[in-house]
Amino acid sequence: MSAYVIDSTLFRDQFGTEAMRRIFSDETTVQRWLDVEAALAKVQGELGIIPRAAADEIRRKARVELIDLGALKAEMDRTAHPIVPLLRAIKRVCDGDAGEYVHWGATTQDIVDSGTVLQLRDGLEEIERDLRGLLDNLLKLAATHRDRVMVGRSHGQQALPITFGFKVAVWAEEIRRDLQRLDQMRERVLVGQFAGAVGTLSALGEHGIAVQEGLFRELGLGCPSIAWHVSRDSLAELASVLAIATGSVGKIAHEIYALQKTELGELEEPFSPGKVGSSTMPHKRNPAACETVVALARVVRSIVPLALEGVLAEHERDKIVLQTEREYLARLFGLSHAAIAKTRAIAAGLTVRGAHMEENLYRQRGLLLSEAVMMRLSDALGRQEAHEIVYRICMEVFEREGTLKEALLADPLVGDRLSPEEIDALLDPKAYTGLAGAFVDRVTARRQDITP
CATH class of the missing domain: 1.20.200.10 (Fumarase/aspartase (Central domain))
Known part of the structure; x- marks a missing residue:
């Protein structure tokens, strides 16, 4: 049984998608952390900040399938920390002392x-x-x-x-x-x-900016001006x-x-x-x-x-x-x-x-075209007067049924000015879509x- 619909076997496709479940899965989350650590090691190896051999080993072993997620979760619970257990896990799978160079100058939030x-x-x-x-x-x-x-x-x-x-x-x-x-x-x-403990990259000194810029070129992300x-x-x-x-x-x-x-x-x-x-x-x-x-x-x-x-x-x-x-x-x-x-x-x-x-x-027996009738009468009566007349006629049609055409022809102010044929043309919805x-x-x- 699932505690939330996004992960529910029954309801997950109503409230989520397979693509998003994959992107935000535990496996992908850890792999993305490893991707950042691997890119950081690569850049630092190229700049001579850490041994290139160590950087190459870190990159080879930065794969989620090499990490025991159950053990990682247990360590996260014990340490109340997400990244330190991962760093220890990387160190265990890396040959030699390469694991000592993981996370060089970084902080967890980076x-x-x-x-x-x-x-x-x-x-x-x-x-x-x-x-x-x-x-x-x-x-x-x-x-x-x-x-x-x-x-x-x-x-x-x-x-x-x-x-x-x-x-x-x-x-x-x-x-x-x-x-x-x-x-x-x-x-x-x-x-x-990538900014270090409080955003100043103090652990890397003069190399900080070069590492930061190289890291984000490697990851294909924008480089911030400041933390x-x-x-x-x-x-x-x-x-x-x-x-x-x-x-x-x-x-x-x-x-x-x-x-x-x-x-x-x-x-x-x-x-x-x-x-x-x-x-x-x-x-x-x-x-x-x-x-x-x-x-x-x-x-x-x-x-x-x-x-x-x-x-x-x-x-x-x-x-x-x-x-x-x-x-x-x-x-x-x-x-x-x-x-x-x-x-x-x-x-x-x-x-x-x-x-x-x-x-x-x-459905409204011609009322849909009241504006068309009003605008036609406005030429002779003025816009406001035409509105008053057509409003009165429309309200009568609403209350007493009948059709707008019949009511218009029965009104002397309108019947003397508009022929039945003109009214039919004005009440044609297909001719009034602007x-x-x-x-x-x-x-x-x-x-x-x-x-x-």
Whole structure:
């Protein structure tokens, strides 16, 4: 039995992904620590700070499969320390005295932070790949349904006609901005840490900067201008950006959820035979995937305050912050990636029910086009007077049923100015979508703006 859904055999694929479980597994976490130690030894061996033979041996033995994780965990419990037990384990597997040169001039947080950033880099690559896939799916949907007219809604009520392509293009542009935010934060987030006990690299003296720069060239990470042991703003930014991106897909999923309601029936998330909506009502086709995405977005949002708390770190080192990050980072990535990957799949297999969209256009018996009538009458009566007249007529239609056309023709202020044919033209929803198609074209034409 698992204590948390991310690791649950039953629920883990609803709340995480195999990729994120692998990236943030114990095995990968230890390997990333070893990767940093190996890169540090390599650079120091090349600079003559430690014997090159020792550096080569450390690099050969910096493999997680050589470490007994059970014994490592026991030592971590005994010492209340994550890295010292690892250093002892490396020393045991290294030949000769090579193990004496591991971790030269480093401090624990250097290894932990840099190892974590390597994991974040891998995690971001997975998330960005699925966000790009989602964007591509949305752009295809927008182009395909560029001219499919549907009801546009505001405050949950019918407002004016739009096209489904226009709605999806709005989603696509938001996902594009999410990708831009992810790309722009990389230079601030994917930065290594190597600064020594209090950030001054005092143990390495004049060689400190050369080692630091060489280490991060080797690891492919940015080199900080100064230690960020207690500057956790970049991780707060990371959490915020992922929460925004997850919020974007949550919004899309919630919109599909709303439009899948029986009374609307305009969209449906992917359905396959065998998918069950209810244990007691066999007819149900519930939007289970969309519901999960919305739930994930809400949970991810709740992580942001934890990340912001980390900005208030103390003095030159603060383990309280590190322990908080250890709890939320893997969860943040697992939940975020699950939400984004699920939404990509939803968009790829979305069912668009055009007949229901068409039917809903006429549900209000012409009221959907009240603005078109008002604007036409404004030429003769003025905008405010036309609004008052059309408002009065619309309220009568709401209360007494009938159609807007009938009410317009019966009103002397309108019937004398508009013929039945003109009213029919004004009440045609397919003739009043404005520049929806042009905006879709504008968004889809930017397909290559975000490149890998």
